[in-house]
Amino acid sequence: MRWHGVYRRFVLAPHYRFARERLVPHFFDALTAYALELARLGIPKAKEAVFALRELRTLPLPSFTGEVEDVFFSIQLQLSEHWGEEVAGAVRRGLSRNDLDLTVFRAYLKDQVLGLLGDFLRLRHALLRLAEAHFGVPLVLATHHQPAQPSTLDHYLLGVEALLERDYRRLVQALSTLDRSPLGASALAGSPYPVDRVRLAHLLGFQGPVEHTLDAVAAGDYALELAFALAGLGTSLSRLLTDLLAWAARGAFVVGESLAQGSSFMPQKRNPVVLEHARIRAGSLVGGAGVLAYLNHNTPFTDLNDHSTGVLEPLASLLAEAEAALALTRVALEESRFEPGLLLEALSPEVLASEAVDFLVRRGVPLPEAYRRVRGALPGVRPELLGVEREELVAWMGLEAFFARREVLGGVGPRARGEALKRAKKRLREDRKALAALRARVRLARRRLLTEDPEGLGEEGPKPKDQEG
Known part of the structure; x- marks a missing residue:
């Protein structure tokens, strides 16, 4: 088939490049899991397909040539050419690109979110270390942009960490929605083969399947929920960064030399630009939620590119912006210093x-x-x-x-602040353990995919056609 040049340029080629660069391992995971399930059901050539997929994944996938439209058909072509059409066809029994693609998309996004949660925990840890290091350092905080009451730097930082901890919870909740597998839903009505969708989900390290088969391929809310969780994070980070910039403007927060830039005209200036760049990234997160909402708005409840393929690259960009915002904010805190005297200059x-x-x-x-x-x-x-x-x-x-006089729960009294710091540290430890468990579940599932032997096939599996004697 000869694709129109415009369609190739703006749709097929960029989507293929994105999938080839980022999604190929997840395609092989999903196809291998499905082949294992078909082998369990006794589908002919499914066992051979398991081993063919395992070997093929070790080889580079061809670049986009226009011969096939996407990565799935590229994998199919390689299977057919090297292991035969029966092996290539076996893995497609009851499988649609609808449930396959959405399984791959969710698996990819889940990996990205798991990495982002680690970055998030590092920022929270940095805030708590700063709070501990600046315990009792007084400052004046404002309400309505006017000096209001004394507080302490650790009290302020613990308040910011409490806000970010809730953003962390919202991101974990979005991950929980994302952590469901559509595989086995087929086009929308469900596979015509009695595949165990719970087993398929667990083979891929998902918490479970998306229960309803139409919902599995039609829902776009997983993407919306993730985008809005990232928007909340961006909003919270921008508020912290705005405060840091205000303190930097009067010298109360001095950005480290490796994170500041000079002026092309005024030699006396050292601009705290890392905070501006971090806030730009945070602002991108807020704007990204609207993009995802528009991609879902006014679309029918069925499988569409608008809220499947269409959301993937915007979400990937948002996750990259979130990684940058978290990392830039963290290093700005770690590599800079507060000036206690200037923090308190508004005291009167x-x-x-x-x-x-x-x-x-x-x-x-x-x-x-x-x-x-x-x-x-x-x-x-x-x-x-x-x-x-x-x-x-x-x-x-x-x-x-x-x-x-302010030893109430969460107050600025020394004992109250000490207890708040202990509680925040405990929450951080618990979140680290929970994240480690999530990551371990995914790693274990992937190891099983690469090692589980379909019954009766043997360890070596079939040889490609060009290696048969």
């Missing part, structure tokens, strides 16, 4: 005015009256206008006393 009596109100209330002054008195004593919260002793007010409004 006005920042602690709410403490003066509380001081009066505890002495029996009604709260509305205390509030009016303190406002009238500004600027400077002058004790003579409050009718209190300066020494008592100064002691009450000191940073140490401010922190000591």
